[in-house]
Amino acid sequence: MEPADLGSDLLSVMLTSEQLATRVAELAAAIDADYAGRDLLLVGVLKGAVMVMADLSRAVHLPVRMDFMAVSSYGSGTRSSGVVRILKDLDADITGLDVLIVEDVVDSGLTLSWLLHNLRSRGAASVEVCALLRKPDAAQVQVDVAYVGFDIPNEFVVGYGLDYAERYRTLPCVATLAPSAYRG
Ligand code: PRP
Numbered sequence: 001m002e003p004a005d006l007g008s009d010l011l012s013v014m015l016t017s018e019q020l021a022t023r024v025a026e027l028a029a030a031i032d033a034d035y036a037g038r039d040l041l042l043v044g045v046l047k048g049a050v051m052v053m054a055d056l057s058r059a060v061h062l063p064v065r066m067d068f069m070a071v072s073s074y075g076s077g078t079r080s081s082g083v084v085r086i087l088k089d090l091d092a093d094i095t096g097l098d099v100l101i102v103e104d105v106v107d108s109g110l111t112l113s114w115l116l117h118n119l120r121s122r123g124a125a126s127v128e129v130c131a132l133l134r135k136p137d138a139a140q141v142q143v144d145v146a147y148v149g150f151d152i153p154n155e156f157v158v159g160y161g162l163d164y165a166e167r168y169r170t171l172p173c174v175a176t177l178a179p180s181a182y183r184g
Helices: 003-009 017-034 050-059 110-120
Strands: 010-015 040-046 065-072 085-088 098-106 126-134 147-151 174-177
Touching: 003 010, 017 050, 017 126, 017 147, 040 050, 040 110, 050 065, 050 098, 050 126, 065 110, 098 110, 110 126
Parallel strands: 040 065, 040 098, 098 126, 126 147
Antiparallel strands: 010 174, 065 085
C-alpha cells in the first residue's frame, strides 16, 4: 500500500518510509552495541509493533530471540483509556533474559508503564524499551524509554503498524488522517 492508494483519507505524511528505515537502522546499531554478548529477547507488542519489530529485528546483527504480547489499551477510538488487559501473553519464561520491549508508539505511557512493571516482576535480567514513536505532550506517566525513534507532536497518526479502527496499518509511512477518514 502507498499513500496514493488511500486517496483523500490522508492529510499529510509525517515520516516517510525512507526516514523510518534510516532511523530503524540507527536504533538497531545502538542495540547491537549495547547488548553485545548478552542473551537478548525482543518482545513485540501486537499489533502496532509488527512493522517495527520485523524491520528492527532484521537490522540487528545479534542473534536475538523474538516473542510477542498483545495487550489492549484502547479500542477502536483515538484516546487511551488506561485500562490494560493481556490478550496474548509471552510463550516462554523470561527469567534471566535481557528483554527489550518493542513498541510502535508511546502515547500516554500507560500501556508501557504497566508492561514494564509486569515484565520486571517475572525475573528478567533487564527490561528496557524501544519505541519507534513517542508523543511527549501526551504523557500521563513518565516512562524511561531507552531507544526512541522519533518524538512527534500529539496528533493521531496511522501507518507502519499504527491503525485507526484496524485500518491503515500496512501503509509504509506514518501519516495523519483527514477529518473525513474518521467518519468512514
Ligand atoms: C497502542 C500502541 C501502544 C499503546 C500506546 O496500542 O501500540 O501499545 O497504544 O498507548 P499509551 O501510551 O497511551 O498506553 P493499541 O492499544 O492501539 O493496540 P494495537 O497495537 O493493536 O493497535
